[in-house]
Every structure is written in C-alpha cells, then in structure tokens.
Amino acid sequence: MTKKMDEIEVPEPRHKGIYDAAVIGGGLVGSAIAYGLRRHLDRVTVLDEGDSAYRASRGNFGLVWVQSKGMGMPRYGVWTMASAGHWPALAAELLDKTGVDVHLEQRGGLHILLSDDEVRDRVKFMTGLLAQPGMSSYEWKLLDRNEVADLVPGIGPDVRGATWTPADGIVNPLKLLRALHIAFARDGVDYRPRQPAGEIVHAGGVFQIATPRGTVRAQRIVLAAGLGNPELGGKVGLTLPIRPQRGQIVALERTRRVLETPIATLRQMDEGSWLIGDSQEEAGYADQQTGLPVLATLADRALRTLPALREVRVVRSWAALRIMSQDGFPIYQQSEAFPGAFVATCHSGVTLAAAHALELAPMIAAGELPGDMAPFSTRRFHVQET
Amino acid sequence: MFKRLDEGTGEAGHATVQITVNDAVVACRQGDSVAAALFAQGISACRDTAVSQAPRGPFCMMGICYDCLVTIDGKPNQQACMTLARDGMAVRRQHGAREVPA
Numbered sequence: 001m002t003k004k005m006d007e008i009e010v011p012e013p014r015h016k017g018i019y020d021a022a023v024i025g026g027g028l029v030g031s032a033i034a035y036g037l038r039r040h041l042d043r044v045t046v047l048d049e050g051d052s053a054y055r056a057s058r059g060n061f062g063l064v065w066v067q068s069k070g071m072g073m074p075r076y077g078v079w080t081m082a083s084a085g086h087w088p089a090l091a092a093e094l095l096d097k098t099g100v101d102v103h104l105e106q107r108g109g110l111h112i113l114l115s116d117d118e119v120r121d122r123v124k125f126m127t128g129l130l131a132q133p134g135m136s137s138y139e140w141k142l143l144d145r146n147e148v149a150d151l152v153p154g155i156g157p158d159v160r161g162a163t164w165t166p167a168d169g170i171v172n173p174l175k176l177l178r179a180l181h182i183a184f185a186r187d188g189v190d191y192r193p194r195q196p197a198g199e200i201v202h203a204g205g206v207f208q209i210a211t212p213r214g215t216v217r218a219q220r221i222v223l224a225a226g227l228g229n230p231e232l233g234g235k236v237g238l239t240l241p242i243r244p245q246r247g248q249i250v251a252l253e254r255t256r257r258v259l260e261t262p263i264a265t266l267r268q269m270d271e272g273s274w275l276i277g278d279s280q281e282e283a284g285y286a287d288q289q290t291g292l293p294v295l296a297t298l299a300d301r302a303l304r305t306l307p308a309l310r311e312v313r314v315v316r317s318w319a320a321l322r323i324m325s326q327d328g329f330p331i332y333q334q335s336e337a338f339p340g341a342f343v344a345t346c347h348s349g350v351t352l353a354a355a356h357a358l359e360l361a362p363m364i365a366a367g368e369l370p371g372d373m374a375p376f377s378t379r380r381f382h383v384q385e386t
Numbered sequence: 387m388f389k390r391l392d393e394g395t396g397e398a399g400h401a402t403v404q405i406t407v408n409d410a411v412v413a414c415r416q417g418d419s420v421a422a423a424l425f426a427q428g429i430s431a432c433r434d435t436a437v438s439q440a441p442r443g444p445f446c447m448m449g450i451c452y453d454c455l456v457t458i459d460g461k462p463n464q465q466a467c468m469t470l471a472r473d474g475m476a477v478r479r480q481h482g483a484r485e486v487p488a
Contacts, residue, residue, distance in 0.1 A: 154488060253463060254436040254483045271437045272483045308486050313463065 013190040018206055019043045021364070022218035024197045024232060027057035028173070028349035029356060030224030031180035036361025037222075038187045045190040045216060047197050047209065054227050054244070054285075057349060059320020061249060061277045062173035064104065064351050065264065067111060067140060067165045071125070073329045074135035075375040080348070081136035083355035084167050090354040091171070097186060100179035102171050103270035109168025110143075110151065110263045112305050114158045122163055140165040151261040158304040162263075170262045172270050173350050192216070197225070200235040202338050222364060223343040226323050227285075237337030241326035241381055242345060246283040248294050250276040250302075251316040252309065259306075266302050274312065276302040290317045322347055332360060332376040334369055342369075388425040405475040414471050421447060421454045421467035424477075432456050432466060433480035455480045 020041035023034040026048030034046045066084050070077025084106065091104040113119045123142055130137065141147075141164050148162045149155050184191045198210035200221070209216045223232045233240040254272030262268075265278045279294045295317050303310055323345055325331055330346035342364050346352055363369050369376075401416040405423060414423035421444035424432055431441035433455050444454035447467045454466040456477050462484035466477070 154486075255486045256483050258486045308488065311487050312484075 010193055013045065013192065014188050015043045015045070015190055017043075017217070019045045019190075019216070019218035021045075021220040021222065022047060022207065022209060022216055023222045023224055024209070025222075025224035025226060025228070026181075026191065026193070027055060027224070027226055028060075028177055028180075028353055029057075029226065029344055029346060030222070031057075031177060031184075032349070032353040032356040033222055033224055033344055033361050033364065034189055035180050035183055035187075036357035037365055038183075038189050040362055040365035043190075045192060045218065046184065047195045047211060047216060048191065048193045049196045049225075049228075050194040054321045056226060056320050056322045057177050058174065059247065059249065059318055060173050060322070060350055061247075061267065061275055062171050062176075062269075062350055063109070063262065063264065063267070063348075064106060064169040064171050065109065065348070066136075066138060066167035066351075067109065067126070067163060068129070068264070069348070069351075070132070070135060071129045072327065073375060074132040075372070076329045077129070077132070078134070078136045079330070079355055079376075080351060081138060081167065082359065083352045084169070086354035086358045087169070087171070090357055094176075094179040094183065098179045098182040100175055100182060101270075102175045102179055104169060104171045105262075106167070106169030108151075108164055108166045108261055109170075110148065110162040110164050110261055112148070112162045112263050112265070113160050114301070114304055116160060119160050126163055138165055138167045152259065152263070152306065154258075154306055154308050156304045156307045164261075168262065170267050171350060176350065176353060196228070197232060200232070200341075202236070202341070205340070207338075207340065220340045220342065220364065220367070223341070224345070226345065227321060229323075229343060229345045233343055236335045236341040238333065238335050238341070238343055239378060239381075240331060240343060240345065241378070242331075243324050243326075244283075244285055244321040245324040245347075246279070246281040246286065246319050247277065247322050248279045248281070248290050248298065248317060248319045250295055250298055250314055251318075252276070253313045253315050255312060258308075263305065265298070266305055273315075274309065285321065286319075290319045326381055330376055331378055332369060332373055333378055340367070387428065387430065390426060403471050403473050405471050405473070405477055407477045408479055409476075418471045419447075419467050420456065420458065420464075420469045420471050420475070420477055423471045424466060431479075434482055436483035439482055457484075 020043045021037050023030045023046045026046045038044045069080045143162045143164050195211040201208045207221045223229050230240045252274035259268040276298045335341040402413050412427050430443040433442050442453045445451045449468045455463045456466045458464040
C-alpha cells in the first residue's frame with residue numbers, strides 16, 4: 001500500500017495554546033530562524049506548505065559565499081561575512097545534535113575569468129566593492145592562470161585567471177535542510193506541513209493564523225515564506241517588493257573528488273556529484289522548465305573551465321525559483337503596524353543560514369531588530385523620487 | 387540463479403562471443419547484453435556504489451535503474467544492460483565512483 005504524500009499523517013503538535021513564536025515557511029530561511037528561536041524560546045512552531053510549494057531550498061547550489069556580495073549595500077557584505085564566520089559553529093552544532101554532517105568546507109573559493117575583459121571588469125568590481133565605506137574587509141587575490149592551475153588541476157586554455165578569497169566555501173544544502181528538520185523533532189519544535197497560513201489576525205497581543213487545520217496562535221510571527229511573503233506581508237502592514245528569479249542547474253554523475261576549491265559556478269558535492277550553475281532568468285513562476293539555451297551556456301562555461309568534464313555524464317538538470325527583492329538584498333523588518341510580526345526574506349538562504357540561526361533569531365526572540373539592521377528594512381524602497 | 391530458457395533442451399549451435407570479465411574469459415551468445423552475459427555466468431554483482439561501496443547488480447534490465455554500471459574497454463559507468471556483448475570486450479567491475487580523466 002502506498003500513500004500519497006498528502007495522506008501521510010502529521011504528528012500531533014506537542015504544544016496546545018499560544019506559541020512564543022510561529023515561523024511561516026519551512027524552507028531554509030524559516031527553518032534556520034526557527035532553529036535559532038528554539039534556543040531562546042520554549043514553544044516554537046513552523047507552518048509549511050506541502051511538497052508542491054516552490055522550493056528554492058531544494059533547488060540551490062549550496063555555496064557559502066562571500067566574494068561579490070554587497071555592492072551597493074555594504075551592510076549586506078558585513079552580514080554575509082558574519083554568517084560565514086558563524087557557519088563552523090552551526091555545522092558543528094547540527095552534527096552534534098542531529099548526527100547529520102552538512103559537509104561544510106570553507107577553504108576558499110574561486111570566481112573564474114575566461115577573458116581579459118572579464119579580468120579587467122572583475123578587478124574593478126572587487127576593488128570598488130571592498131572600497132565602500134562600512135564594507136567588510138577580507139583578503140582577496142587576483143590569481144593568474146598558473147596560480148589557478150595549482151588549485152584546480154586540468155583547467156582549460158581559456159582560463160585567464162580567477163579571483164580568490166579564503167572566506168568562500170560550500171555546504172550540502174539538502175543535508176542542511178534535513179538537519180534543521182531533524183533538530184525540530186529533537187528539540188520539540190512543532191513542524192506543521194501542509195498548513196499554509198491564511199488570514200492573520202492580531203488581537204490582544206496574540207497573532208491568530210488561520211490554516212486548513214485550524215488556527216495557530218503565537219505571540220510573535222516570522223514571515224519566511226519566500227515567494228509567499230508579499231501576500232502574507234500585506235496582512236501585517238508590510239509591502240514587500242519581491243519577485244521570482246529562475247535558476248537552472250546541471251548535475252553530473254558522481255566521480256572521485258577532483259575539485260577541492262569550489263568555483264562560483266562549478267562545484268563538487270561531498271558524495272561526488274558535480275553541479276554546474278548559476279543562471280539567472282526573469283521567467284515569472286515557470287519553475288518546471290529547464291531550457292537548452294541556458295543549460296548549454298552553463299555546460300559550455302564549465303567545459304571551458306575544466307575540459308575533462310566532457311567525459312562525465314549529465315544525470316539531471318532542474319530549475320528553481322529563487323527570491324529576488326527589488327534591489328537584490330535581504331529584507332529583515334518588524335512591522336510597525338503589527339509589532340511582533342517580523343519578515344525575513346533573502347536570495348542566499350544557504351550562506352545566510354548561520355546568521356539567521358545565530359544572530360537574527362536572537363533579535364526576534366528579544367522582540368527588536370537593533371539599529372544596525374535598519375539598512376535591511378523596506379524603508380529603503382520608499383525613497384522619494386523627485 | 388539465472389538459467390537460459392533453452393538450457394538442457396539440447397539446443398545448440400548458437401554463435402558464441404567471448405568477452406572477459408575482470409580478465410576471466412566468459413563465453414556468451416550473439417545478442418546477449420553484457421548484463422545477460424553476467425547473469426548467465428552467475429555473476430550477480432557488477433559494481434560497488436559510489437558512496438557506501440555496497441555491491442549492486444543489474445536490476446531493471448531496460449536502461450532505467452543504472453544499477454548495472456560496469457567499466458567496458460576502459461570506459462567507466464557503462465550500462466551493462468544496454469550494451470551488446472562483442473567479441474573481445476573487456477568488462478570490469480565498477481569500483482565506487484568513476485575517475486575524471488586527467
């Protein structure tokens with residue numbers, strides 16, 4: 001007898017009554033925040049959709065990436081760097097608590113450059129990025145072809161160089177999501193699949209969230225529903241300019257480990273598979289489609305970087321809808337109209353998972369985002385245009 | 387475990403093909419897939435998985451499950467069930483994940 005996913009029984013929630021916090025969204029952003037909240041609060045629940053939800057958390061590349069981030073918002077560069085710094089603690093804690101090794105490796109990463117123009121543009125970009133007032137500072141180098149070859153044996157003739165930082169790394173994002181969810185079961189976080197949030201009412205200091213399985217009540221709520229956030233935000237006085245951005249990824253068969261230094265668009269997983277990424281398309285909500293023009297471009301660039309991959313078989317490709325705010329940066333904010341309602345939404349849910357669990361969650365537990373989080377507020381979109 | 391349907395019925399005269407499996411000579415028939423040849427020889431496991439090195443053998447026999455991967459004439463991860471046995475073919479057990487050619 002097989003059961004459809006929708007028929008699998010959900011365990012009874014442990015807690016009745018009012019939660020200290022309810023996180024809406026069980027992907028990487030919501031899960032990391034709920035995990036962090038549980039360190040400070042007793043009664044935490046996570047409301048999630050079913051398996052037909054848009055799942056950027058299951059379609060991403062798994063970089064813990066620092067270089068390139070923060071142009072135009074140095075606070076984001078600082079936040080990213082802080083998350084990279086918290087990552088070893090998060091990975092160690094998850095291993096200890098759940099037995100799941102998320103295979104964090106932070107031994108530096110490369111942004112490969114395939115032409116002299118790319119080298120020139122990249123140096124200009126990185127120099128400008130790190131020269132911003134208030135930006136994080138980290139070591140970076142422009143490596144020449146030979147230096148790249150030392151890190152990545154077998155590079156192709158088109159490789160002119162690469163930028164390298166010691167701060168970049170990789171993790172296994174599926175194992176991360178799994179570890180967080182195992183932690184829910186262990187720590188007594190009530191995970192509620194197939195309970196999307198409907199109406200939200202705030203009365204007597206308590207939020208009442210309508211779901212298909214009854215009302216969930218909580219003192220604080222965190223909107224972490226990715227592409228579902230704009231609609232939910234409207235219920236608590238937050239206007240969230242967010243759109244889907246489609247990313248396609250090609251997966252190659254497992255091989256012995258070759259690539260010890262990850263590249264922003266090419267990495268090897270802990271179990272040997274290769275991922276080729278990182279396309280960005282404005283394609284609305286069409287997440288079910290992969291397309292040859294994009295996939296061919298991804299594959300071509302990967303082969304110019306590492307020609308030996310020509311012999312390695314493609315086993316899958318997929319597309320996922322990632323979350324883009326109007327300016328590409330995260331949004332963290334407490335609603336002024338509905339205090340106790342927070343929003344957290346971002347593009348890089350893997351890189352930022354450690355900051356979400358270990359920095360943002362304590363702020364939400366305390367009931368206030370400190371002043372240095374103000375750059376992430378939607379107030380930045382409300383600048384009057386003359 | 388596996389027997390040819392006509393075994394013991396006295397039929398004979400099928401054209402034979404010789405391949406090697408891990409250097410041992412194996413006689414099979416024209417039209418056999420490599421996977422069928424392995425089964426007829428009593429070989430049920432032809433690879434060790436990439437992650438846990440667990441033994442695996444042909445399962446679906448129709449190109450879907452990828453559990454019958456072997457190295458054929460030096461090429462890793464070939465589907466034994468989708469490859470016809472040819473005279474002189476050198477088949478080897480696929481040990482774990484394949485290499486990336488240098």
